[in-house]
Amino acid sequence: MAQHEHVRVAVIGSGFGGLGAAVRLRREGITDFVVLERAGSVGGTWRDNSYPGCACDVPSHLYSFSFAPNPDWPRTFSGQRHIRAYLEHVADTFGLRPHLRLNHEVTMMRWDNDELHWVIESANGTTIVADTVVSATGPLSDPKMPDIPGLAEFPGKVFHSAQWDHDYDLTGKRVAMIGTGASAIQIVPAIQPKAGRVTLFQRTPPWVMPRMDRTISGAERWLHRTIPVTGTARRGLLWGIRELQVSAFTKHPDQLGLVEKIAKSNIARSIKDPALRAKLTPSYRIGCKRILLSSAYYPALAQPNVDVVASGLTEVRGSTVVAADGTETEVDAIIFGTGFHVTDMPIADRVVGADGITLAEHWKNGMKSLRGATAAGFPNWMTIIGPNTGLGNSSMILMIESQLNYMADYLRQLDVLGGRAALGARTSAVTAWNHRVQERMKRTVWNTGGCTSWYLDAEGRNTTVWPGTTSEFRKETRAVDLAEYEVIRIPRHTVPAQARAAAPVAEEIAG
Numbered sequence: 001m002a003q004h005e006h007v008r009v010a011v012i013g014s015g016f017g018g019l020g021a022a023v024r025l026r027r028e029g030i031t032d033f034v035v036l037e038r039a040g041s042v043g044g045t046w047r048d049n050s051y052p053g054c055a056c057d058v059p060s061h062l063y064s065f066s067f068a069p070n071p072d073w074p075r076t077f078s079g080q081r082h083i084r085a086y087l088e089h090v091a092d093t094f095g096l097r098p099h100l101r102l103n104h105e106v107t108m109m110r111w112d113n114d115e116l117h118w119v120i121e122s123a124n125g126t127t128i129v130a131d132t133v134v135s136a137t138g139p140l141s142d143p144k145m146p147d148i149p150g151l152a153e154f155p156g157k158v159f160h161s162a163q164w165d166h167d168y169d170l171t172g173k174r175v176a177m178i179g180t181g182a183s184a185i186q187i188v189p190a191i192q193p194k195a196g197r198v199t200l201f202q203r204t205p206p207w208v209m210p211r212m213d214r215t216i217s218g219a220e221r222w223l224h225r226t227i228p229v230t231g232t233a234r235r236g237l238l239w240g241i242r243e244l245q246v247s248a249f250t251k252h253p254d255q256l257g258l259v260e261k262i263a264k265s266n267i268a269r270s271i272k273d274p275a276l277r278a279k280l281t282p283s284y285r286i287g288c289k290r291i292l293l294s295s296a297y298y299p300a301l302a303q304p305n306v307d308v309v310a311s312g313l314t315e316v317r318g319s320t321v322v323a324a325d326g327t328e329t330e331v332d333a334i335i336f337g338t339g340f341h342v343t344d345m346p347i348a349d350r351v352v353g354a355d356g357i358t359l360a361e362h363w364k365n366g367m368k369s370l371r372g373a374t375a376a377g378f379p380n381w382m383t384i385i386g387p388n389t390g391l392g393n394s395s396m397i398l399m400i401e402s403q404l405n406y407m408a409d410y411l412r413q414l415d416v417l418g419g420r421a422a423l424g425a426r427t428s429a430v431t432a433w434n435h436r437v438q439e440r441m442k443r444t445v446w447n448t449g450g451c452t453s454w455y456l457d458a459e460g461r462n463t464t465v466w467p468g469t470t471s472e473f474r475k476e477t478r479a480v481d482l483a484e485y486e487v488i489r490i491p492r493h494t495v496p497a498q499a500r501a502a503a504p505v506a507e508e509i510a511g
Contacts, residue, residue: 009033009411010120010130012106012347015044017136017384017400019087020065023094024404027067028411034128035096036120038105042091045140046083051164051183053190054080057293060216061231062238062395068093069231071224077213077293101128109133110352111379116422116490118381132414134407135351136384139342139464146178146338150316157333161187162340172196174330176321178313179337180206181454182292187337188306189296197305199329201321203312204451205279207263207286211293239470242394246469249287249392253445260286270298279310288449290392342464343367343457353377354424367463368434370425370484371477372399373406379422379488380414382407388437389473390455390464392446398470406477413480422488429484440467 008030011021014037025033041047056063060073063083068090074082091097105123112119120128143160151158159165161183171194177184180202192198224231248255263286271277280301301308311325320328345367348360354377362377369375372389373382384407389399414421441447441462446455455464466473 004119004127004129005034006117006129007032007034008130009132009134010118010128011035011134011136012109013037013044013136013138013141014042014087014091014100015046015136015138015141016065016087016397017138017403018042018044018134019090019096020397020400020404021134021136021384021407022096022099023065023067023090024408025411026094026096028408030411031099033099034101034130035099036101036104036106036122036128038103038123040102041088042100043084043087044138045162046080046087048141049162049164049183050080050166051161051187051190053186054183055186055213056080056083057182057211058395059238061235062242063397065090065397066235066401069224069228069235071228071231072221073216075213075215077211101126106347106350108350108352109381111354111381113354114491116379116420116488132380132382132411134382134384135347137345137347138385139345139390140340142341142346143336144339144341145336146313148313148316150318151334153318154316154334155319156331159335161335161337168333170195170333173332175199176201176313176329176331176334177337178334179339180204181337181339182290184337185292185294185297187335189294189300192300192303192306195305197307199307199309199321199331200301201309201311201313201323202279204284204289205282205310206289206292207260207282208266208292208294208297209259209263210266211295213295239394239398243469243471245393249446250440250444250467253285253287253443253448256286256445259291263291267298270302272302276301276308279308282451284451285445285449287392287445288451289453289455339454342454351378351381353381354379366457366459366461368430370430370433371406372466372473373403373410373477374423374425374430374485376425376427376430379424382410387463388434389466391470392455392465394470399466399473402470402474402477405474406480409478409480413482417487420490423480423482423485424488426484426486437467438462441465 009025011018014035018035022035056078059076060078064070070086106120107123108121110119118130118133143162145160157168170191173195174197175195177188177198177200267277267280309323309327311323313321314324315322319330321331322328348363349358351359367387369386372386384400384403444467446462446465455462457463
């Protein structure tokens, strides 16, 4: 094992969560860490998703780290290119490049009970030993492709929105767009002007609100650069508005009726055909699925070269795509906007805990963790954007920063314990936390709104979203409660005789 690199902390992934963790480690005075990234550059989902029209649906000044404000956002809602550039800037500004291990896709992480560390294997053949692992792969990392009969024999082009083929020219092509999520509503308006025909396959229509996007003026940017507190105030206002909205989603879904009327007006403004308008009007409560933002989606659907099939894709016969309602369409290309493996994250298959069982096996009856960070049976392992940390109306960066606070205190507690020690989440603490979260979930629009969304797992449990405000979550993750953990020491048979005298102290703490 001595021939392998040994670090105090290994961070997996270099998106917002991974880079944020790296910055926080340096601010805590920890420099003995690496960031393992499977791709050749940083950026996470904002590197991978480069489809036409890709942009964020959270205002720019709220979709950035509080410790790394960007006064030069060009638009109120930033595009993929600018967000990716921001993450590259963070990596440079905070000196993270020496810690990056690019093209290091993790294939397995195994906890060593005797040595109290993680052994991490990468696809390139390297092995790294880490005392603690921070998994920041994120839920929007691995595209989900449906198993469609006949798809393998399709003679045209097929790709997922997160794996866009920029070498394929859609000009004049007959394109099938599968799905109506956040990616699809941006892709359709972007490709409609050049495609010969676009056929949108819609299983369930989304609620779409107008996107109040505009260029941020030079004067505004100058003001934020010259007087930074103005940028902070802008961010605070955006945050506060969204905090006030939370109760409608989590406690009083009936209050969303007014928002529903605005969304219906958005449809009526652009869609004059009653039949098409009926196809595009959801039958579930707004907010049950993520509310999408676009001022271009409905106008694009009203164009003569766009068809909406109100049914999902079920079969491919040669160059013909067939919907569940029997509609057949000849196409040259199929683009899947079918989301990601969110409640069944593939990384869970690659994490082997103290009992020799994978995290995926532990989560086979639903993802669950303690405060969205740690899992029973997986000492010194935590995740950023873990179970029930997602948001339906605000910025995930707020949740990430809260989890970074928790991570920092977790490492401080290990320092205080001293020696070779590990912290393992107690099963009782994980159970109690998840019971509390799921009880709060019962009243939310995500559970009562009458829809099926990617927030829910195969059993219909919402293991994705946080049923409260970001300030509540910040309070819950401010510090580690050692009562929720057991302290683990190296087994007595592996401890040298002269060190055994200290063991009873550790056991007393653990008890």
